[in-house]
Amino acid sequence: MVADSILQKQVRLAKLLDLDSFRDVMQSFADLYRIGVKIFDAEGTKLVDVRVGASACCAYLFQHARTKAACTKIVHTLKHAPLNEMSGEVRHVDCFSGMRYAVTPIAHEGGYLGRVIFGPYLPKEAAQLAPSLRQLEPGLDPARLEHLGSQIRIASSQTVLRLMLQLKQFIDVILFTSYRAMLTSQMHIESVTEGYHELVAKNRDLADANERLKELDRLKSNFLAMVSHELRTPLTSIIGYAEMLSEGMAGDLNQEQGEFVATIMEKGENLLQLISSLLEISRVESGKIRLDLVDLKLAAVVDAAVSSVLPQITKRKITFERQVANDLPQISADRDKVRQVLINLLGNAVKFTPEQGTITLVVDRFFGARPGAETGSGSSAERTSVFDLDEEDFVRILVRDSGVGIPPDQHQRIFESFYQVDNTATREFGGSGLGLSIVKSFVEAHRGEVWVDSTPGQGSTFTVLLPSARA
Ligand code: ADP
Secondary structure (H helix, E strand, C coil): HHHCCCCCCCCCCCHCHHHHHHHHHHHHHHHHHCCCCEEEEEECEEEEEECCHHHHHHHHHHHHHHHHHHHHHHHHHHCCCCCCCCCCCCEEECCCCCCCEEEEEECCCCEEEEEEEEEEEECCCCCCCCCCCCCCCCCHHHHHHHHHHHHCCCCCHHHHHHHHHHHHHHHHHHHHHHHHHHHHHHHHHHHHHHHHHHHHHHHHHHHHHHHHHHHHHHHHHHHHHHHHHHHHHHHHHHHHHEEEEEEEEEEECCHHHHHHHHHHHHHHHHHHHHHHHHHHHHHHHHCCCCCEEECCCCHHHHHHHHHHHHHHHHHHEEEEEEEEEECCCCCCEHHHHHHHHHHHHHHHHCCCCCCCEEEEEEEEEEEECCCCCCCCCCCCHHHHHHCCCCEEEEEEEEEEEEECCCHHHHHHHHHHHCCCCCCCCCCCCCCCCCCCHHHHCCCCHHHCCCEEEECCEEEEEEEEEEECCCC
């Protein structure tokens, strides 16, 4: 990076100058003083060539072999004669024709960038073309030479030197300003480019890390699926045998034996539920959710879900309210998955609500915009600010409880797999931390949304939006 920096680079004259406007200025200068200007860069490339006065004479001399050869030699000297760029000397070069040039280097920051050739003009001392011209090339027409000579500016070398210094000063100023502008923009580009390269490298590292994580995640999901499946089969047998025992199929049980068997069954059921959740989540994570879509009668699904949590509601003396609207839009959804969503939300409400608390289940129609791009994210305030989203027709499910509540900074995290607000070993409530993650995946598979509004100590409201079949 640093090796390519503008500060290390040799700048080129053509890069520094805006050549078109520079040529215009040189043209005006040459017209004003009737002396031509040529500028070559360090490689000998001609950047400016303004001819005035003497050009017809030079062209005539170039038409004859001997004068042409002499011309070529002079041009070579003008272009290549060494110049002391540090002192910025102005060198006079005499042409065989009697004309004269002034040459000076263009330097910048101690480096040679090119040269300015100012001329030709006729020096005041002679004030005419060299009489020896006709000896060199007898074919030249004296009358024509005289006429052409009269068009060439006569000037003293001091005047030309003064003009040349002025011209040089002007070029120096232009170079200084252009260089400064170029430096600033180049440095800016360099720093942006460097930043970009760093970002690209970081992105690559992140992508690699992401790939590794995905692979690990896939292995974890496979492992979960395999273990859960292997556990489920023997567990189902354990529960089955316990059931047979409790039904007295192996003889009557005394009271204590009956209680022990009941505990085996209860714990077995809990374990089975956990294993089912694990299997479900591993299916979700491997992208294997399959929806069996039907025209869903929500009221029936609500009944089924409520009946599965009703025993605990009653046991804990919780007041339960159920409001299902009559004007629900039609939805096309997977019955089992929607029931699971309801069971998980209601189950949590029961679990996190103290005895004699209240749980309300509302199912109604909601016509409006989605809360935000990300499910389970954003506060109510953020959601209402989304004006530009399309309005849609939804079935809305609200599960409200008067339970422990959830701190605001956890409102998104609780939807992650295995995440629990209280994850200490001494936590009060059981659970796997998978319920809400399953809810979120199922709701999203239906192109729906789920989020929570909650105040610690006051309760929580989980909202699910399921788009209507028309959407
Ligand atoms: P689990 O309930 O098995 O722990 P979930 O994924 O269902 O797992 O919930 C994740 C966490 O979110 C819970 O551990 C709890 O901290 C919090 N949570 C969920 N529902 C509620 C609720 N109704 N009231 C308070 N906290 C809740």
